[in-house]
Amino acid sequence: MSIIAEVNPSTRLSQDLFQKHGPALDAWFDERFAKKTREYEENKTASLAIIATKGTMDWAYPPFILASTASALGWDVSVFFTFYGLELLKNDLHLEVSPLGNPGMPMKMPFGPKWFKGINWNVPNLVMASVPGFEKMATGMMKQTVKNNGVATIAELREACIEGGVKLVACQMTVDLFGYSHDDFIPEVKDWIGAATFLPIAQKSDVCLFI
Amino acid sequence: MTTLNQELDARGLNCPLPILRVKKAITSMAHGQILRVLATDPGSVKDFDSFCKQTGHELVSSEQNGTEYAFLIRKG
Numbered sequence: 001m002s003i004i005a006e007v008n009p010s011t012r013l014s015q016d017l018f019q020k021h022g023p024a025l026d027a028w029f030d031e032r033f034a035k036k037t038r039e040y041e042e043n044k045t046a047s048l049a050i051i052a053t054k055g056t057m058d059w060a061y062p063p064f065i066l067a068s069t070a071s072a073l074g075w076d077v078s079v080f081f082t083f084y085g086l087e088l089l090k091n092d093l094h095l096e097v098s099p100l101g102n103p104g105m106p107m108k109m110p111f112g113p114k115w116f117k118g119i120n121w122n123v124p125n126l127v128m129a130s131v132p133g134f135e136k137m138a139t140g141m142m143k144q145t146v147k148n149n150g151v152a153t154i155a156e157l158r159e160a161c162i163e164g165g166v167k168l169v170a171c172q173m174t175v176d177l178f179g180y181s182h183d184d185f186i187p188e189v190k191d192w193i194g195a196a197t198f199l200p201i202a203q204k205s206d207v208c209l210f211i
Numbered sequence: 212m213t214t215l216n217q218e219l220d221a222r223g224l225n226c227p228l229p230i231l232r233v234k235k236a237i238t239s240m241a242h243g244q245i246l247r248v249l250a251t252d253p254g255s256v257k258d259f260d261s262f263c264k265q266t267g268h269e270l271v272s273s274e275q276n277g278t279e280y281a282f283l284i285r286k287g
Contacts, residue, residue, distance in 0.1 A: 046265075069227040072234035073265040150225040150252075160231045 047076040049205035051198070055084030057095035057139060057154065058105070063088070063211050064157035070207075071164030078205075079161070080198045082171035085211075086178065089170055089185045093155055096139040100128040110144035162188045169193050215283075216244035222251045222279065229255045230262055233284065237268065240286050245271065248282040255280060263287075 018025075048070045052063040063079055070077045081089050088095070099105045107121040128134050146153065152160075161168065170185065172192040182192065191197075202208045219236050221229035229250050237246055248259070256273060259282050263270040267287035274281045 065227050068231055072227070072230050073262060150223045150228070152225075152228050152231075156228075164231075164234075 045074065045076050046070075047205045047207070048078070049198075049202040049208045050077075050079045051202075051208075051210045052079055052081045052085035052088060053083050053211065055087030055095065057097040057142060059211065060088050060095050060154045061157070063209075064154060064161060065152075066209065067166045068157050068160040068164055071161065071166050077161075077164075078167040078169060078198075078201050080169050080171065080193070080201075083174050086170060086174055086180065086185070088154070088158070089168060089189055091184060091186055093158075095154060096135050097142050098135050099123070099138050100125060100135070107138075108141075108145070110141050110148055158186075167191075169198065214245065215247045216240060218247045218249075220249050221255070222249050224250070225252050226254050226258065230258055233259070233262070234266075237284065237286050242286050244286050246284045246286065248284065250280045250282070251278055253280075255282075259284070 048066065050063045050067055054060070063085075067077050067079050087093075097105075099107055107123055108119065109117055109121075111117070143153075167190050168186075168188055169191045170189050171194065173194055174180075175182070175192065182189075217236060217240060219232055221232050224232070229248070229252055233246065233248055240246060252258075256275075259273065260270055262268070263284060269285040269287055271283035271285050272281075273283075
């Protein structure tokens with residue numbers, strides 16, 4: 001970076017002086033700039049903005065885990081809940097998980113001996129779609145697996161976010177679109193906003209994730 | 212031997228619960244005090260290292276005893 005070119009010729013310092021000390025001034029500026037940048041980076045509070053768009057039990061984990069952890073690290077965190085993501089802010093959490101059309105989801109039993117728990121049950125989509133209550137059963141087993149592994153529940157993680165000062169904001173347009181009212185949601189929802197309000201928050205964030 | 216001011220049992224808990232519990236415990240402690248954490252989550256080794264670097268606390272020690280981990284954290 002050169003500062004010589006930016007100096008107004010009317011300045012009191014003569015051209016001579018610049019010719020003589022130009023390189024030294026450049027070096028001084030570069031060093032100072034690097035130091036100040038480092039200081040700024042070190043003192044700056046990191047920030048995270050998440051857009052949570054999914055309303056199933058499995059997809060509720062990533063936003064709440066990342067938001068609660070970031071708050072524990074001292075980051076400034078905002079989560080914008082939109083579309084099905086609004087489910088995660090409901091007073092009564094009724095989140096389910098569907099293995100239907102999700103070949104990545106292991107279908108394992110949360111009980112029995114180790115060899116039995118290790119079996120991945122390959123259930124055809126046709127069966128999953130036609131057996132009544134299949135999702136309820138899958139959800140129940142997922143909850144048991146979560147418990148067995150000492151993984152937090154969604155309610156716990158949401159509570160940790162609230163305690164950690166995570167700003168939970170919801171999309172007003174989706175609330176209207178789905179026919180919800182503000183009373184359906186936890187009182188900790190900080191604001192009801194739209195894209196134009198969230199984007200400037202995202203713009204200022206160091207990390208922005210769409211989930 | 213370092214004096215322990217508080218102990219936290221995070222055994223059986225998985226990511227990110229050990230970190231969240233430590234954050235909660237350390238908030239009520241005074242600067243320079245030591246927190247001892249027990250955990251069984253193998254991911255907590257790297258997580259506590261990163262947590263301390265980010266938050267300005269000092270990871271005094273990190274030990275493994277079989278399937279258990281013990282960490283000493285000095286509040287910064």
